[in-house]
Amino acid sequence: MGLILQQRQELKLLMTSQLRQSIELLQYSTNDLEQLIRQQELENPLIELQESDRSAQIEKLPSFQSARNSAPLFQATTINFRDQLIQLVHLSFKENEIKKLLEYIISHLDYKGYLEIDGIESPYSTEQLTKGIKLLQQICPAGIGARSIAECLLLQINSHDPEYPMLKELIGHYLPLLAENKWKIIARKMNCSVAQIQKYNDLIQRLNPRPCILSNSETTEYVHPDIIVENQEDELIFYLNEHYLPKIHLNEYYLNTSFTNLEDRHYIHNHYKNYRWLVSSIEQRRHTITQIMHVLIKKQLPFFRNGLSSLVPLTLKEVADEIGMHESTVSRATSNKYVQTPAGTFEMKALFTSKVLTNDGKQISQEKVKTLVKQIIQKENKYQPYSDQKISEYLNTEYAIRIARRTVSKYREELKIPTASMRRKWQ
Template sequence: MELGLQQRQELNLLMTFELRQAIELLQYSTHELEQYIREQELENPLIKLKEKEEKPVHEERLHRQSSSFGSSEMPMNAVRSNDKNMRDELLEQAKFMYPDDHTQKLIKYLLYNLDDNGYLQISDSHSNGHLAFEEDDIEKGILLLQQLGPIGIGARNLKECLLLQITYNYPENKLAACLVEYHLNLIADRKWNEIASKMNIKMNEVKDLFDFIQTLNPRPCSLISDCSTEYLTPDIIIEWKDDEFTFHLNDGYLPAIQLNKDYSQYLHAKNDASKYINTQYKNYQWLLSSIEQRRNTIIKIVHVLLEKQEDFFKNGFRSLKPLTLKEVADEIDMHESTVSRATTNKVIQTPFGTFDLRLLFTSKLDTADGNVISQTKVKKLLESFIAQENKFKPYSDQKIAEYFNTEKGITISRRTISKYREELRIPPSSKRKDIQV
């Protein structure tokens, strides 16, 4: 065996700190970028921030409301709320109604085991730190809680929630209580004939009972959540001015990054402090360069979007065209991964509402005439078609797929229809069927 030295030349791509920083900043929203800039000020003595008077454009929202675009494709609606925390209000009410300390602690324990809809989610141990409650205490506390707040609060499940509302508000409606108590699963499955048979009533009575139950509130405490109002800051704002669309990045409120001249004397010195200062100076320069690169990349992408999706900005989601990240990347001569990062976590404000920027990128389906159609438009067609169907004989996914293929010339499978329907939160045909009297 012979030992020897060999020289070999290899080419490797090293992920430097500066490159990682540039990639990371691309993915930041404007709000996240602001936080990052302020963190850099604390870490780098050469960075000095100058605040600006301009304020960001804010939209207040508590949650995403249901939408025709499904859970993954929906506008972010502005919601303003100044409601006081319901848990705190109920706790204050309990202190007034139940003066003894033990009952107040019991009610507090139960209140903080309610989910966002007011349902009680409680463990078997019933322990509260150093305080433990007996089973009888828990049952007593639940009864007190259910009398304290909105009818239905403290229910362990949907059945109990509905029964509480019937018992307190409509005690005379024994049939409705019986239907909820014993046949709630049949209501969910819309098995109207089976309900009529089991309860020995006519179909028109089943319909009356179903209509009544729909007036009850399955979420009587939907505002009990402790979540405070979140503020949504659009990163890009599209406006219609002088018969054309214009846009600007909503980053005018970001603090200006300046060089702290107090340390400039150390840049050209020959000591250990100089090495540290020069390293921080390079970081300062890279930060400025990365932010500018991020800004220019987003501007290029939005220019392409305004051109490619002009019909969307004029008419809304029905006119959204198929568009991929790669197509945009080719237009601006960048890599697809760069466009992907630059469009991540970005919110765009348009005349039709405020959306996740990625909603403007949508896959395509083929049509019989050789053209393509966006998935978003197909979902809108699907939603419209189901809305107009005969509710006594709703279409199956297979029938809808056949209709799209033959009547609309859109090549689509039953499985895809099912997928889109679920994304739109539309139940299957068996659960869309109305009662036929």
């Protein structure tokens, strides 16, 4: 067996560190990009920054549109609620023993306002803790310091509705059955009508099971839009919200300095390459996002005017094919970014939605179907609410949309709408 020497020509794409960084930079939000630029200034003597106007556009992030993968960009001042309660105790009570008891209770409240002392060797008896909780009710939100959700609700009932003995019995003994909407069983056990149980349930719904949110990070979330779409003279225009980013300039002093040391020359040369990489990568990011936005405005024009309910089916691949890029590039460029529109501020990813086929072969977006499901449930007979199967049949009959019962169930859960049995009202 002899050795053979062969020559073979191959074409390979090597992923350099700078190429990898350029790809990662596509995923940066504008706020992340600013931090990267400032970090590069610290590391690279050839980079000089010229500050821009800091008055960037900022919008409050609504709770129903909380960022899926993003942390809040700006936070309100943290409030230590326990300290406030302790101050209130010192203003309301004079006896040191009472102050110490209430301070002990406050220090053991969880973030919802419940007293958590299970497994803790308490210096106070159950009777003393109960007395302390009653004192706390006099100066704090009703329900605070409760040891269970039932006790929390009962404390609020005692505070507002002491004339409902059956309501207290319902909370004290049948709360788990009530949570499962087993009203008939409860009515039989309590020897009353289902309509009466529903009346009590409506009263309970008005109570607060979390009377005092005690969080170490009580913050307000804000979103910083990366792209802004505006309506000017009945025409949509957009621009990247980058005006607050510092401008990058080359410090030519080091570049024009003659270094005799080879190591110094390599040092300056490498930093010059990094400078050029940063500038070109930011420009490439800007160009990619701009190309994607041109397609999105063309394809999703009704959305930009009316909001999520007007979204048409659109996939990452369709946009990628339109601009001649890879689907993964579009995915990266639209990640961690928000677009401010005349209809509200949304995650850029929200503009892409899967399609549902109608019986006549037309396409409709999932968001549109969800909107229809919500509208059907809002208009239903509350005494005979639609099951998921009935909603599926209704969509097929009235809108020629054929979707399975389990799909309706999935959309309903995403909309946080309870089941038909949970929605049903009793006469």
